Amino acid sequence: MHTTGTPGAAPGAAAPTRTSDGLRARGLVHRFGSTTALAGVDLDLAPGRSLAVMGPSGSGKSTLLHCLAGILVPDDGSVTLRGREVARLDERERSLLRRRHYGFVFQFGQLLPELPAVENVALPAMLNGAPRARATEHARQWLVRLGLAGMEERRPGELSGGQAQRVAVARALITGPDVVFADEPTGALDQATGANVMRILTETTRAAGASLVVVTHDKGVADWCEERIEVRDGLVVGHHVRESWDGAAARADLSAGHGGLR
Amino acid sequence: MRAVLALAPRLRTAGGSDTRLTTGLAVLAFAVTTALTLSVVGGLRGFMARAANPTSQYEVDYAEPYVWLAWIAVVLLLVPLVTLGGAAARLGVARRDARLATLRLLGVTPREVVVLTVVETAAQGLAGAVAGMVLYGVLLPVWSLVPFMGSHLTVGEMWVGAPGLLVAAVAVPLLAAVSGAVSLRRVVVSPLGVARRQTPRRLGWVRLLVAVVGVGLFMVVSVAGGGLGAAVIGVLIACLGIAFATLNAVGPWVLGLYARLLLWRARTPARLLAARRLLDDPRAAWRVVGGLGLAGFVAGCLAVLPALTMEAGSSAEDRLMVDDLTTGAMLTLVIAFVLAAVSAGVAQASAVLDRRREYALQHLAGVPAELFHEVRRREVLGPLLLVGVGSAAVAVVMLSPLLGFAGVTNPRGLLLLGGCLVGGVLLVLAAVESTRPLLRQVLASRDVRPD
Structure with missing residues (x-):
C-alpha cells in the first residue's frame, strides 16, 4: 500500500535521495488530427527539482503536461518515472499512476464544492486506501502546515481564491507523490496572492521530495522554479537552469511588500 | 429591452451542445408531464361521461364511486406532475444562470433578465406541450386496452377535446414561465452569488x-x-x-x-x-x-x-x-x-x-x-x-x-x-x-x- 505523505518535514530540508531518476521524457510526439502539438520533446527532471514550462497559447505546453502526467498517450516517444515506462500504460493503470504517484494543482475548480476543506484533502488518501480517520488527521496536519488552521470545516465556496489553491496544494501532496503537476496554478489569482501560492507550492513540494512541473505563461510564476523551458510549435526552444535557487530573494520581496498569508 | 430580447436566440445557440441537451431534456420533461396530465384528465372525463350516461345496470349502480376514485388518482398524481414540470423549468434556468449573471454584470437590468428567462422557458414549455399532445394521442389507444367496468374506455371517452388541448397549450408554458422566474431570483438578487455556494438553510x-x-x-x-x-x-x-x-x-x-x-x-x-x-x-x-x-x-x-x-x-x-x-x-x-x-x-x-x-x-x-x-x-x-x-x-x-x-x-x-x-x-x-x-x-x- 502506498503511504500517505506527512507534512512533518521542515521547509527547505534537503530532498531525499532516490535510487533512480525522476521524470524523463524522450522524443515525445503528439498530434491532434493534422496539427502537431509535440514534435519530439526531451526532458529530464530530478526528484525534488522544480520546472516551469512556458510558451504562448497553442505552443504545446499543455499537451506536454498531459503526456507527462499520463492524461494523454503520446503518439511516439517515451515517458519514464523512476525508470518505469508510464506513457503506454492502459487507461486504468494511468488512472492509478495519477492517483498514487502524481499530484495535481489546476487553475480553479478542482475542489469538490460539497466537501469541507479537510475532506477535500483527505479524499485522495482515502482513495489510496487510508482509513477515513487517519486520512482526515493527515489532512488536518497539511492544512495547518499550509497556514489554513481554523479553515478545516469551510467549504470551497467559503474560501478565498488563495486559500482554495492552498487547499489544492495540500490535496496534491497528501499522497506523497513523486511529481506534482500544476497547470496555471495562479491563473485565477491576483499577483500578490499568486506569489504567495507559488512560494507555498515550491517550498512544500521541495520539502516533500517531489518534483514540480508548472505550466504557465507568466514569467513571474516561472521565476519560482529552479529550471525553465520554453516551448514553441511543439519543440523545446530554450532551457534555463538556476545555479542556486534564489526563491529566497522573491520570498523577501513578498514578505516586505505584502506580509502574511492571505 | 428590445435589444436584450433579441439576444435570446443567440444565447441559446451560443451555449452549444450543453444547452441543446438541457433544452431537449426540459422539453422532454414538459412533454411527459403534459401527456400524462392529459391522459389522467381524459380518464377522469371518461368516468364522468359514464356516470352521466350509464349504458349498463352496473354503470347505473357504481359509476359514481368510479368518478370519486378517478379524482383520488388525479390528486395523487398532481404533486409529482407539478414537481416534474417545475424541475423541467429549473433545468432550463440553471444552465443559463452563469451567462445571465454575466449579463447582469454587464449592466442588463433585473427586469430584462427575468423577461429573457420567462420568454425562453415559456417557449420550452410550449414546445413540450405540443410534443406532449402528440404523445397523448399516441398513448390513447394504449390506455384504451385497459378494461374498466367490464368494457374498455374508448379513445373517444378519454379524448379531452379541443378545449382541453387549448388549456394545456396555455397552462404549461404559463406555469413553466412562473416556475422559471421564481427559481431565477438568486441571479437577479446577486449576480456574484451564483457561483458561491453557501451552507443551506436548516429545515x-x-x-x-x-x-x-x-x-x-x-x-x-x-x-x-x-x-x-x-x-x-x-x-x-x-x-x-x-x-x-x-x-x-x-x-x-x-x-x-x-x-x-x-x-x-x-x-x-x-x-x-x-x-x-x-x-x-x-x-x-x-x-x-x-x-x-x-x-x-x-x-x-x-x-x-x-x-x-x-x-x-x-x-x-x-x-x-x-x-x-x-x-x-x-x-x-x-x-x-x-x-x-x-x-x-x-x-x-x-x-x-x-x-x-x-x-x-x-x-x-x-x-x-x-x-x-x-x-x-x-x-x-x-x-x-x-x-x-x-x-x-x-x-x-x-x-x-x-x-x-x-x-x-x-x-x-x-x-x-x-x-x-x-x-x-x-x-x-x-x-x-x-x-x-x-x-x-x-x-x-x-x-x-x-x-
Missing part, C-alpha cells in the same frame, strides 16, 4: 409537527366517518391532498437527518461523497426521489383497497369492482413511477452538466470514473429506499383504522405494493444509469480551462 422541526398533525387529522376523520359515503370520500380526498403537502414539507428535512447519519457512518470515499451531496441539498434530492416517495404513498393507500372491498362479499359485481380498483391502482402507480424515473434522469443529467468541470478535473487527478457512478447510484438509491419504503409504510399506518385485519387475511394488495416498489426502484436506477454515456463524454473532455 425546521416544525415541518415534522405539521406532518404529524396532518396524518393524525386524516386518521381521526376516517375513523369518525365510519363509512365510505361520498361526503366522507370528499373529505378524505381533501385530507389526502393535505397529507401530500405535509409529506412534501417533511421529506427534505428527513433526508437531511438521514444524510447526517450516512455521513457519520461513511468509511469509503463513495459513501462520504454521496452523504455530503445529500446533506448539501436535501431539497434537490427530494425533488428526485419525491416522485417515488409519493408513488410509495400512493401504493400504500391503494394497496389496502382490494382487502377493504372484499369484506363486503364476493358477488360478480364486487369482484369486478375489486379488479377495477386493482387496475386503477396499477395504472396510477405506473404513471407515478414513470414520472419519478423521468425526474431522476433529468436531475442526474443536469447534475452531470453542472458539475462537468469538477468531474473532469477529479478524473484528471486520478479519481476513477467508477467512483462517480457509485456516488450517483448511492445518492439516488439511499433516499429512494428510505423515501419509497418509508412513505408506503406511513400510508399503510395511516389507513390502518380503515383496513383492520383485512391486510393479513387478503395480502394481495400488499404484495402488489411490494412488487411496484421493486419495479419502481429498478426503473429509477435504470434512468440514473442512462446518463452514464453523458458522464463518460464529460470525463473524456480535457478542455477544462475556464475560457
Whole structure:
C-alpha cells in the first residue's frame, strides 16, 4: 500500500535521495488530427527539482503536461518515472499512476464544492486506501502546515481564491507523490496572492521530495522554479537552469511588500 | 429591452451542445408531464361521461364511486406532475444562470433578465406541450386496452377535446414561465452569488409537527366517518391532498437527518461523497426521489383497497369492482413511477452538466470514473429506499383504522405494493444509469480551462 505523505518535514530540508531518476521524457510526439502539438520533446527532471514550462497559447505546453502526467498517450516517444515506462500504460493503470504517484494543482475548480476543506484533502488518501480517520488527521496536519488552521470545516465556496489553491496544494501532496503537476496554478489569482501560492507550492513540494512541473505563461510564476523551458510549435526552444535557487530573494520581496498569508 | 430580447436566440445557440441537451431534456420533461396530465384528465372525463350516461345496470349502480376514485388518482398524481414540470423549468434556468449573471454584470437590468428567462422557458414549455399532445394521442389507444367496468374506455371517452388541448397549450408554458422566474431570483438578487455556494438553510422541526398533525387529522376523520359515503370520500380526498403537502414539507428535512447519519457512518470515499451531496441539498434530492416517495404513498393507500372491498362479499359485481380498483391502482402507480424515473434522469443529467468541470478535473487527478457512478447510484438509491419504503409504510399506518385485519387475511394488495416498489426502484436506477454515456463524454473532455 502506498503511504500517505506527512507534512512533518521542515521547509527547505534537503530532498531525499532516490535510487533512480525522476521524470524523463524522450522524443515525445503528439498530434491532434493534422496539427502537431509535440514534435519530439526531451526532458529530464530530478526528484525534488522544480520546472516551469512556458510558451504562448497553442505552443504545446499543455499537451506536454498531459503526456507527462499520463492524461494523454503520446503518439511516439517515451515517458519514464523512476525508470518505469508510464506513457503506454492502459487507461486504468494511468488512472492509478495519477492517483498514487502524481499530484495535481489546476487553475480553479478542482475542489469538490460539497466537501469541507479537510475532506477535500483527505479524499485522495482515502482513495489510496487510508482509513477515513487517519486520512482526515493527515489532512488536518497539511492544512495547518499550509497556514489554513481554523479553515478545516469551510467549504470551497467559503474560501478565498488563495486559500482554495492552498487547499489544492495540500490535496496534491497528501499522497506523497513523486511529481506534482500544476497547470496555471495562479491563473485565477491576483499577483500578490499568486506569489504567495507559488512560494507555498515550491517550498512544500521541495520539502516533500517531489518534483514540480508548472505550466504557465507568466514569467513571474516561472521565476519560482529552479529550471525553465520554453516551448514553441511543439519543440523545446530554450532551457534555463538556476545555479542556486534564489526563491529566497522573491520570498523577501513578498514578505516586505505584502506580509502574511492571505 | 428590445435589444436584450433579441439576444435570446443567440444565447441559446451560443451555449452549444450543453444547452441543446438541457433544452431537449426540459422539453422532454414538459412533454411527459403534459401527456400524462392529459391522459389522467381524459380518464377522469371518461368516468364522468359514464356516470352521466350509464349504458349498463352496473354503470347505473357504481359509476359514481368510479368518478370519486378517478379524482383520488388525479390528486395523487398532481404533486409529482407539478414537481416534474417545475424541475423541467429549473433545468432550463440553471444552465443559463452563469451567462445571465454575466449579463447582469454587464449592466442588463433585473427586469430584462427575468423577461429573457420567462420568454425562453415559456417557449420550452410550449414546445413540450405540443410534443406532449402528440404523445397523448399516441398513448390513447394504449390506455384504451385497459378494461374498466367490464368494457374498455374508448379513445373517444378519454379524448379531452379541443378545449382541453387549448388549456394545456396555455397552462404549461404559463406555469413553466412562473416556475422559471421564481427559481431565477438568486441571479437577479446577486449576480456574484451564483457561483458561491453557501451552507443551506436548516429545515425546521416544525415541518415534522405539521406532518404529524396532518396524518393524525386524516386518521381521526376516517375513523369518525365510519363509512365510505361520498361526503366522507370528499373529505378524505381533501385530507389526502393535505397529507401530500405535509409529506412534501417533511421529506427534505428527513433526508437531511438521514444524510447526517450516512455521513457519520461513511468509511469509503463513495459513501462520504454521496452523504455530503445529500446533506448539501436535501431539497434537490427530494425533488428526485419525491416522485417515488409519493408513488410509495400512493401504493400504500391503494394497496389496502382490494382487502377493504372484499369484506363486503364476493358477488360478480364486487369482484369486478375489486379488479377495477386493482387496475386503477396499477395504472396510477405506473404513471407515478414513470414520472419519478423521468425526474431522476433529468436531475442526474443536469447534475452531470453542472458539475462537468469538477468531474473532469477529479478524473484528471486520478479519481476513477467508477467512483462517480457509485456516488450517483448511492445518492439516488439511499433516499429512494428510505423515501419509497418509508412513505408506503406511513400510508399503510395511516389507513390502518380503515383496513383492520383485512391486510393479513387478503395480502394481495400488499404484495402488489411490494412488487411496484421493486419495479419502481429498478426503473429509477435504470434512468440514473442512462446518463452514464453523458458522464463518460464529460470525463473524456480535457478542455477544462475556464475560457
